[in-house]
Amino acid sequence: MSEENFGRRDFLKSAIAGGAAAATVSLPAPAAAQPIPAAPAAGYSFLNPEEAAFVEALVDHMIPADEHTPKGTAVGVHIYIDRALAGGWGKGDRLYMQGPWAPGVPEQGYQLPLLPAELYRNGIADTNQYCVKTYGKPFDQMTAAQREEVLKNLDGGKVTFESGLSSRVFFGVVYQTVMEGMFADPIYGGNKDKVGWKMLGFPGVIQVNQQNIVKYKNKKFPVDPVSIADMS
Amino acid sequence: MTTKLKEVDVLLVGLGWTGGILAKELTAAGHKVVALERGGMRSTENDFAVPRIRDDLRFGSRNDLMQNPAKDTLTIRNNPSQLALPMRRLGSFLPGEGVGGAGVHWNGVTWRWNDNELKVRSLYEERYGKNYIPADMTIQDWGITYAELEPYYEKFERTAGVSGKAGNLRGTIQQGGNPFEAPRASEYPLPPLESSYASELFNKTATELGHHPFPCPTANASRAYTNPDGSKFGACQYCGFCERFGCEANAKGSPHMTVIPIAMKNANFELRTHSWVTKVLKDSSGKRVTGVTYTNVMNGQEFEQPAGLVVLCAYAINNVHLMLLSGIGKPYDPVAQTGVIGKNYCYQTGASANLFFEGKYFNPFMGTGGLNARTDDFHSNWDFDRSKYGYVGGATLGAGMTNGRPLGYRPVPAGTPRWGKAWKDATAKWYNSAMNINASGAVMANRYNYYDLDPTYRNAFGQPLMRMTFASKENEHKMGRQIAAVINEIAKAMNPTHLNPASARSGSWSVVPYQSTHNTGGTIMGANPGNSAVNKFCQSWDCHNLFIMGASVFPHNSAYNPTGPVGALAYRAADTLKNVYLKNPAPLVSA
Numbered sequence: 001m002s003e004e005n006f007g008r009r010d011f012l013k014s015a016i017a018g019g020a021a022a023a024t025v026s027l028p029a030p031a032a033a034q035p036i037p038a039a040p041a042a043g044y045s046f047l048n049p050e051e052a053a054f055v056e057a058l059v060d061h062m063i064p065a066d067e068h069t070p071k072g073t074a075v076g077v078h079i080y081i082d083r084a085l086a087g088g089w090g091k092g093d094r095l096y097m098q099g100p101w102a103p104g105v106p107e108q109g110y111q112l113p114l115l116p117a118e119l120y121r122n123g124i125a126d127t128n129q130y131c132v133k134t135y136g137k138p139f140d141q142m143t144a145a146q147r148e149e150v151l152k153n154l155d156g157g158k159v160t161f162e163s164g165l166s167s168r169v170f171f172g173v174v175y176q177t178v179m180e181g182m183f184a185d186p187i188y189g190g191n192k193d194k195v196g197w198k199m200l201g202f203p204g205v206i207q208v209n210q211q212n213i214v215k216y217k218n219k220k221f222p223v224d225p226v227s228i229a230d231m232s
Numbered sequence: 233m234t235t236k237l238k239e240v241d242v243l244l245v246g247l248g249w250t251g252g253i254l255a256k257e258l259t260a261a262g263h264k265v266v267a268l269e270r271g272g273m274r275s276t277e278n279d280f281a282v283p284r285i286r287d288d289l290r291f292g293s294r295n296d297l298m299q300n301p302a303k304d305t306l307t308i309r310n311n312p313s314q315l316a317l318p319m320r321r322l323g324s325f326l327p328g329e330g331v332g333g334a335g336v337h338w339n340g341v342t343w344r345w346n347d348n349e350l351k352v353r354s355l356y357e358e359r360y361g362k363n364y365i366p367a368d369m370t371i372q373d374w375g376i377t378y379a380e381l382e383p384y385y386e387k388f389e390r391t392a393g394v395s396g397k398a399g400n401l402r403g404t405i406q407q408g409g410n411p412f413e414a415p416r417a418s419e420y421p422l423p424p425l426e427s428s429y430a431s432e433l434f435n436k437t438a439t440e441l442g443h444h445p446f447p448c449p450t451a452n453a454s455r456a457y458t459n460p461d462g463s464k465f466g467a468c469q470y471c472g473f474c475e476r477f478g479c480e481a482n483a484k485g486s487p488h489m490t491v492i493p494i495a496m497k498n499a500n501f502e503l504r505t506h507s508w509v510t511k512v513l514k515d516s517s518g519k520r521v522t523g524v525t526y527t528n529v530m531n532g533q534e535f536e537q538p539a540g541l542v543v544l545c546a547y548a549i550n551n552v553h554l555m556l557l558s559g560i561g562k563p564y565d566p567v568a569q570t571g572v573i574g575k576n577y578c579y580q581t582g583a584s585a586n587l588f589f590e591g592k593y594f595n596p597f598m599g600t601g602g603l604n605a606r607t608d609d610f611h612s613n614w615d616f617d618r619s620k621y622g623y624v625g626g627a628t629l630g631a632g633m634t635n636g637r638p639l640g641y642r643p644v645p646a647g648t649p650r651w652g653k654a655w656k657d658a659t660a661k662w663y664n665s666a667m668n669i670n671a672s673g674a675v676m677a678n679r680y681n682y683y684d685l686d687p688t689y690r691n692a693f694g695q696p697l698m699r700m701t702f703a704s705k706e707n708e709h710k711m712g713r714q715i716a717a718v719i720n721e722i723a724k725a726m727n728p729t730h731l732n733p734a735s736a737r738s739g740s741w742s743v744v745p746y747q748s749t750h751n752t753g754g755t756i757m758g759a760n761p762g763n764s765a766v767n768k769f770c771q772s773w774d775c776h777n778l779f780i781m782g783a784s785v786f787p788h789n790s791a792y793n794p795t796g797p798v799g800a801l802a803y804r805a806a807d808t809l810k811n812v813y814l815k816n817p818a819p820l821v822s823a
Contacts, residue, residue, distance in 0.1 A: 178651070
């Protein structure tokens with residue numbers, strides 16, 4: 001064990017050394033007794049084939065393979081998005097959904113009578129409709145340069161959907177979920193093998209830095225990230 | 233059908249810092265106390281255990297410890313002529329819910345607000361003349377002084393385990409502390425935290441430029457600590473999961489691991505969780521409250537709980553909402569400028585710059601809530617001449633590291649693409665080599681920033697939502713421009729590889745990006761019933777057996793975080809209730 005890479009036992013030890021906290025620090029059963037859970041099985045819970053093709057093309061475009069990480073689908077970003085849309089967040093958890101509805105001004109935030117999953121589903125359909133009209137092909141069959149152009153136009157609010165849905169609001173939620181799939185804990189299906197955290201040098205869920213903050217001042221901290229599943 | 237229960241001596245609405253302090257103090261003095269908390273129970277062992285609590289998505293982004301806007305939220309707008317619409321998801325501020333309230337997921341920053349705030353109108357008029365304060369700026373003296381609050385600040389700092397360095401001990405300026413703070417009777421209970429590399433770089437340049445940086449006072453325990461009540465704290469591990477999270481090490485001073493468990497061991501105390509108070513009830517004279525109605529959210533059953541004394545201890549916003557729903561006190565009208573309930577809602581403002589240093593390493597994940605160096609040169613420093621810039625108030629500024637959690641922290645130089653190979657390169661390159669300098673700015677009360685009841689939208693209990701009307705005014709824009717220029721001067725002198733400069737916030741306040749959970753005012757304190765909802769003891773002018781705790785009693789907002797005076801006023805109210813009011817229930821200040 002290197003000094004930098006704290007495991008569960010080291011965490012307990014240092015918490016005890018920290019004093020009073022020991023009595024209240026509670027950790028799950030020993031990791032050694034349990035296999036590390038596998039990443040969620042592939043296969044879609046929410047996305048239909050057209051939507052899945054869109055999301056796969058999208059995440060591979062936004063997160064290309066390079067020396068930092070594999071491409072988006074290899075990181076599980078598409079799986080993250082599928083599970084988020086199928087789950088509580090997609091169904092409008094913690095979202096006030098009573099009318100009446102008015103567009104308001106951007107300072108008033110989200111004002112659409114759509115749950116996040118509905119927004120995503122309709123936004124994909126609308127984007128593909130726009131792509132077919134403009135480029136003759138749905139998003140997943142376009143060239144990289146065409147995809148880049150569409151995403152830039154969505155991001156810049158320059159696309160008008162015929163349905164009346166705001167392309168700016170749709171892309172806002174798309175961007176948010178791609179970033180979450182890249183950097184949220186792997187327990188949610190993305191950030192496979194913690195590659196998002198490794199790319200940054202983020203150590204994950206276990207951090208005991210009372211000494212490190214002095215020892216590693218203006219020095220690169222050697223990171224081998226720990227996720228929730230690693231600790232469970 | 234409403235079930236009427238047996239009368240209790242003291243009823244607390246909400247059990248966070250203020251409810252916890254009152255529950256502990258009043259039960260120890262022999263009073264029977266019942267607390268109604270609309271959220272659930274929380275403990276460090278069950279709710280903040282590692283690794284579950286270190287879930288950035290659940291707690292950092294989805295706000296799992298906070299109030300659920302699907303059940304109750306606000307409507308918001310920037311000015312009275314706009315249509316207010318619901319804040320449909322949390323963003324700009326994050327009110328707490330559940331036992332411990334926002335005290336479990338705060339950062340810990342604990343300031344002592346001084347007479348610059350408490351006597352704001354008289355001090356500015358004395359120094360800058362009667363015409364200096366704009367006509368629409370409805371600031372007023374609080375009716376209380378720093379000297380009266382000092383012992384209670386000390387009491388709260390010791391309870392919460394505040395780490396810091398005194399800058400002024402009984403009038404003598406101390407090396408290493410804040411030279412502009414008001415005199416303290418004693419040192420902080422704990423020495424300052426270790427410094428981050430970001431704050432060391434900032435300190436060096438800021439000092440060279442004539443500023444006076446010091447370690448931010450904060451309830452993150454710099455070492456293991458036992459407070460005067462015997463509550464045990466672990467040493468802060470700089471884990472970078474502080475604000476929005478509960479602390480698994482009990483290193484962040486929080487009510488659920490200090491005052492609340494002590495109250496709960498006392499047979500005089502009863503806590504009812506999942507109990508949502510819908511109204512405070514008055515008697516036929518309107519001069520006394522008789523109790524509250526509440527709903528058990530587990531089964532929808534409604535109760536009337538009679539009480540001899542009612543204390544509102546909910547989050548500041550919810551205290552005001554409950555007053556408006558209960559019809560106690562006259563609602564504020566910004567046109568006629570009559571009424572007081574809802575008056576002087578204030579927020580905070582700010583500015584920040586990102587600095588990128590090739591070859592330097594900041595390890596942003598080694599951080600904690602109050603790990604900051606700050607300066608008070610443009611805030612508590614009364615010698616700073618505001619008339620050069622024409623504003624009231626001020627801003628603190630500083631640098632440090634609170635966290636490096638990647639869902640919210642991925643700094644890149646301005647102009648970096650938002651996705652693709654170039655985005656990945658920049659994100660990877662700068663994550664560990666960036667820092668920021670930020671300012672926290674005061675917001676002065678304004679005639680047109682206020683709360684009232686929304687005419688259209690309702691909460692899960694069928695009650696009107698509260699409507700918030702707020703925008704920063706020219707005073708705040710002037711302050712923002714000056715403080716952004718100061719930030720940029722320091723930042724340029726630090727000679728970063730890239731600088732994303734600070735700019736003053738202009739335009740209207742937006743509910744979308746997180747800014748600060750420092751919402752103040754609405755049931756403000758003051759010298760008479762014509763200009764305030766409560767007197768200097770936080771007692772309602774209308775109903776003498778109703779007291780209101782928390783930042784809703786602040787007549788304006790400071791650049792400082794609010795929890796110091798929130799805690800001090802709660803301890804002071806506990807003394808007032810124990811030693812004066814409960815022995816002889818009557819108005820404490822004659823109207």
